[in-house]
Amino acid sequence: QSALTQPPSASGSPGQSVTISCTGTSSDVGGYNYVSWYQQHPGKAPKLMIYEVSKRPSGVPDRFSGSKSGNTASLTVSGLQAEDEADYYCSSYAGSSLCVFGTGTKVTVL
Amino acid sequence: QVQLQESGPGLVKPSETLSLTCAVSGYSISSGYYWGWIRQPPGKGLEWIGSIYHSGSTYYNPSLKSRVTISVDTSKNQFSLKLSSVTAADTAVYYCARHEPSKIDYWGQGTLVTVSS
Numbered sequence A: 001q002s003a004l005t006q007p008p009s010a011s012g013s014p015g016q017s018v019t020i021s022c023t024g025t026s027s028d029v030g031g032y033n034y035v036s037w038y039q040q041h042p043g044k045a046p047k048l049m050i051y052e053v054s055k056r057p058s059g060v061p062d063r064f065s066g067s068k069s070g071n072t073a074s075l076t077v078s079g080l081q082a083e084d085e086a087d088y089y090c091s092s093y094a095g096s097s098l099c100v101f102g103t104g105t106k107v108t109v110l
Numbered sequence B: 001q002v003q004l005q006e007s008g009p010g011l012v013k014p015s016e017t018l019s020l021t022c023a024v025s026g027y028s029i030s031s032g033y034y035w036g037w038i039r040q041p042p043g044k045g046l047e048w049i050g051s052i053y054h055s056g057s058t059y060y061n062p063s064l065k066s067r068v069t070i071s072v073d074t075s076k077n078q079f080s081l082k083l084s085s086v087t088a089a090d091t092a093v094y095y096c097a098r099h100e101p102s103k104i105d106y107w108g109q110g111t112l113v114t115v116s117s
Helices: none
Strands: A009-012 A018-023 A035-040 A047-050 A064-069 A072-077 A086-093 A099-101 A105-109 B003-007 B018-025 B034-040 B047-053 B058-060 B068-073 B078-083 B092-100 B103-107 B111-115
Touching (some): A009 A018, A018 A105, A035 A064, A035 B103, A047 B103, B003 B092, B018 B034, B018 B092, B034 B068, B047 B068, B047 B092, B078 B092
Antiparallel strands (some): A064 A072, A086 A099, B003 B018, B018 B078, B034 B047, B092 B111
């Protein structure tokens, strides 16, 4: 059970869009539509932003969207705002009630 | 509103057993969901440690399975983590959480556990 692969960093200017990838295998990302994304600000617990690939929990702005193709999932943040600067982690169900996280991506708003 | 709160020693000696408890309020553990532990070493990413289903079945990260035990006390509405034979590599913020296969919807605030003599 290896960690899902994310780029270490991503950045964009306010108002622009940034997309973060999350690459796994057919045993996790590619095998289930159970990919979720979490936002984590320094010193805080992670916060659920996207679940089941593309669903947004109540209260999460529609600037956040998710998708999946094959073994790679993606999170797009449109209309970047200063408060979007944070670490983002993907997670996937990996079968047999197991869970795996991504390596994390630091998003910087320039 | 579901709330989770971790508690336990903040300092553990190498080779000893790390023990943490997560108190849940606003929801009865026995009613459903998975209840899990996730950790984050300083400056690093998240790692799923393991979970216990409301029925009592347990599921562990294969890389930690030999050292991890998760249990539940429904009378106190809390669940616990034990991690044996700890080393400095186990130093991390430990989070407890409620989850389903599709998402982790509630997290505790996290507690820092340092392994040091």
